Amino acid sequence: MSQAHEYAQQHHDRFVEQLQELVRIPSVSTLSQNKPDMAQAANWLAEDMKNIGFDRAEVMPTNGHPVVYGEWKGAGEEAPTVLVYGHYDVQPAEMADGWSHEPFDPHIEDGFLYGRGAMDNKGQLIAQLKAIESLIKTGGSPVNLKVIFEGEEETSSINLPVFVQEHIDMLSADVCVISDTGMREVDQPQMCYSLRGLTYMELHVTGPSHDLHSGSGHTIHNPAQALAEIIAKLHDEDGRITVPGFYDDVAELDAKERALMNEDAPTEEYVIKTTGSPTTWGEPNFTPAERMGARPTLEVNGMVSGFYGEGSKTVIPAKAMAKLSARLVANQKAQRAFEQIRDYIAEITPPSVRSELKLLSKGEPAYTAPDTPSMQAAVRAYEQGWGKAPTFNRGGGSIPIVADFQQMLNVPVVLLGFGVGDGVHGPNERFLLEAFKRGVDTAIYFYEEVGKGL
Ligand SMILES: [Zn+2]
Numbered sequence: 001m002s003q004a005h006e007y008a009q010q011h012h013d014r015f016v017e018q019l020q021e022l023v024r025i026p027s028v029s030t031l032s033q034n035k036p037d038m039a040q041a042a043n044w045l046a047e048d049m050k051n052i053g054f055d056r057a058e059v060m061p062t063n064g065h066p067v068v069y070g071e072w073k074g075a076g077e078e079a080p081t082v083l084v085y086g087h088y089d090v091q092p093a094e095m096a097d098g099w100s101h102e103p104f105d106p107h108i109e110d111g112f113l114y115g116r117g118a119m120d121n122k123g124q125l126i127a128q129l130k131a132i133e134s135l136i137k138t139g140g141s142p143v144n145l146k147v148i149f150e151g152e153e154e155t156s157s158i159n160l161p162v163f164v165q166e167h168i169d170m171l172s173a174d175v176c177v178i179s180d181t182g183m184r185e186v187d188q189p190q191m192c193y194s195l196r197g198l199t200y201m202e203l204h205v206t207g208p209s210h211d212l213h214s215g216s217g218h219t220i221h222n223p224a225q226a227l228a229e230i231i232a233k234l235h236d237e238d239g240r241i242t243v244p245g246f247y248d249d250v251a252e253l254d255a256k257e258r259a260l261m262n263e264d265a266p267t268e269e270y271v272i273k274t275t276g277s278p279t280t281w282g283e284p285n286f287t288p289a290e291r292m293g294a295r296p297t298l299e300v301n302g303m304v305s306g307f308y309g310e311g312s313k314t315v316i317p318a319k320a321m322a323k324l325s326a327r328l329v330a331n332q333k334a335q336r337a338f339e340q341i342r343d344y345i346a347e348i349t350p351p352s353v354r355s356e357l358k359l360l361s362k363g364e365p366a367y368t369a370p371d372t373p374s375m376q377a378a379v380r381a382y383e384q385g386w387g388k389a390p391t392f393n394r395g396g397g398s399i400p401i402v403a404d405f406q407q408m409l410n411v412p413v414v415l416l417g418f419g420v421g422d423g424v425h426g427p428n429e430r431f432l433l434e435a436f437k438r439g440v441d442t443a444i445y446f447y448e449e450v451g452k453g454l
Contacts, residue, residue, distance in 0.1 A: 002448065003138035008130065008440045015440065016113065016433060018048070019126045022088070023106040023115040029065055029089035029155045038065045038151050041088045045129075045149055046070070052133040054147075062159040065089065065151030069170070072136060072145045080450055081144040083173035083411065084132070085401070086125030086180065087153030090117035091425045098427035112421060112430040119431035120424040124179040125149060127418055127436055131443030142451025146173055153401070156361075161404050168408065174454060175374040176411045177446065178402065179439065181395070182419025186435055189382045189442075190264065192415045193375065194293055194394035195402055197328035197365035199338045202358045203345065205230065206319045211306075214314040221352030224305035227320040230355065233348050234298055239282040241298045243344040249331045251367075253294050260370065264391035265289030293394025297327045298341070324357075327396065334362035363400030366413060374412045377449035381416070385442030416446055 008015075027041035028034040042059045049057035049070040056071040068088065093103035093116035101107055106115030113123065128147075135141035148171065150160050164171060183190040207223040236242055253261075268280050271288050282291045291297075305320030307313040328337055342357040349355040368375055370392050382390045402413050418439030423429035 002444075004131075004134040004444050004448075005441055007138045008134040008437075008444060011130070011134070012437055012440075015126065015130045016108075016436070018130075019113065019118075019123055019436070020106045020115070022122050022126060023113075023117050024104055026104045027089050027117070027151065028092045029152050031092060035065075038089065042066045042068050042149075042151060045088060048129065049147070052129070053136045054145075060163075062152075062163050064155075064159040067151070067160070067163055068147075068149040070145075070147040072132070072141060074136075074140045075142055075144045075451070079143055080174040080454055081146060081172070082447060082450055083171060083176040083405075083409070084128050084145065084147045085176060085178045085405070086128060086147075086149045087121045087151065088125065088149050089151045089154050090120070090122070091154050093427070093429070100428060103427075103429070108433070111434060112432055113436070114428060114430045116429055118429050119182070119419050119421045120429065121153065121180050123431040123436055124418050124439065127439035128177075128179050128443050131440045131447065134440065134444055135447060141447055143447050145447075146171060150401075157401050160401055161408070164404060164408050171409055173409065173411050175450060176405050176409065176413045177378075177416050177443075178399075178413060179416050179418055179443070180399070181415045181417030182421075183417065186420045186432055186438075187388065188264065189386045189388060189390040190417070191370070191375070191378060191382075191390040191392050192395045192417065193370050193392055194330060194367045195365060196293070196296075196396060196398050197332060197334050197337075197403065198361070198363045198398045198400070199326045199328065199334045199341070200360040200362070201324045201326075201338065201341065202360060203227070203230070203322045203324055204319065204356045204358070205321070205349070205353050206355075207353045208316070208318050211318050212316040214316050217316055220316070221350060222316050223320040223353050224317050226350055226353040226355075227303065227305065227322055229350065230345060230348055231300055231303075231322060234344075238284055241296065243298070243340050245340050246296065246298075246337065249333065249336070250296060251294075251330045253290060257294075258290065260392050261289050261293060261394055262287055265393065266292075289393065292396035294329055296329050296332060296337070299325050299327075301325055327398070328365050329394075330365050330367035332365060334364055338362065363398050364403035364407065366399070366402040366406055368406075368412045368414065372412055373454040374414050374450065377452075377454065378414050378416055378446055380449050381442050381445035385445040386438045414446075416443065418442065
């Protein structure tokens with residue numbers, strides 16, 4: 001065990017105190033009233049980087065909340081460089097949401113640290129920063145380090161892609177590591193190696209120029225009904241998306257990966273129990289884990305048309321609208337997926353109505369194969385720092401910045417998650433301090449493993 005690990009053990013209590021200090025700053029990115037708090041949190045981090053001994057530590061402006069950037073290049077030109085990403089902004093939180101203690105006055109109970117941001121992402125970000133401190137303070141890190149903490153993750157990272165594009169050289173690295181994922185139980189670490197992309201759309205269907213008396217029904221096509229007919233044609237009976245070419249780019253799963261991702265995955269029973277749905281649904285040849293992580297979706301997020309107030313109103317609405325979104329998997333492209341859906345909807349729209357599909361936002365899927373050297377370095381880090389090798393899963397959700405880093409910086413992204421707890425984005429967010437401790441140690445081992453060469 002190197003000195004860095006001993007240092008981390010000795011300073012654990014102070015690390016927890018510092019985490020509490022950061023949680024006390026209500027850095028809610030979405031509320032303008034918290035703008036000074038955002039600046040305070042950014043300054044707090046830059047100040048801590050300076051105390052740790054970074055060569056460079058500064059708060060850099062964007063068109064929104066600032067980015068905190070730090071560098072330590074003491075490992076020398078031959079050594080690999082690791083880029084560390086985290087976010088210091090948090091979701092809003094107030095007592096009225098159901099918190100049992102003030103969300104920005106953290107407290108420790110039953111081994112958990114409670115408070116907004118305790119886990120997402122301040123706890124995991126501080127675990128990374130304190131791992132770096134432990135290395136720098138005990139003779140130096142075996143890898144060069146670049147640290148970027150953003151303040152807009154909870155508001156879709158709107159300005160970060162531009163920032164990355166403008167600082168490609170500054171951010172260039174051999175591997176990027178992000179600690180912002182979690183695991184169900186502290187005794188079984190999980191590594192998410194794939195995230196889905198997202199295409200978000202609005203489908204507008206129009207018919208008559210104004211709402212009509214339903215006495216004129218069956219003389220023109222009702223747009224609400226036409227919308228339902230279009231939506232009904234987007235999947236077949238087995239839950240397969242019928243959009244031509246939609247699966248063309250979807251990477252096939254081989255037997256090895258299927259075994260890997262189903263080893264520690266939610267079962268059909270688990271899905272039924274946790275959702276309250278009468279049964280599961282979806283492509284029959286794929287397990288729930290495969291449908292969630294390795295297959296694309298096309299979902300209706302909302303539908304609106306006509307009259308939905310109290311009582312009855314006999315009306316044929318002039319228009320109908322649905323919010324649609326597609327989660328995309330490795331090798332799919334968000335723009336192409338949108339165009340395929342748009343063209344198919346144009347084709348199946350009955351001539352008796354008009355339709356228009358609008359693109360609202362898009363993000364690309366991300367994937368780092370579990371057998372790549374940087375992922376294997378992470379596996380060895382968990383074995384040593386956490387005490388157990390991780391299982392692998394594909395996430396159903398999206399962190400668009402992961403794909404942006406992969407594409408713009410051409411680096412593999414390792415999701416080295418330490419999250420054990422709950423309440424993320426909800427009341428009583430909490431982070432298990434044992435996971436925080438193991439996280440610091442695992443991160444140190446990760447840098448040491450990467451330092452041996454990728
Ligand atoms: Zn979050």
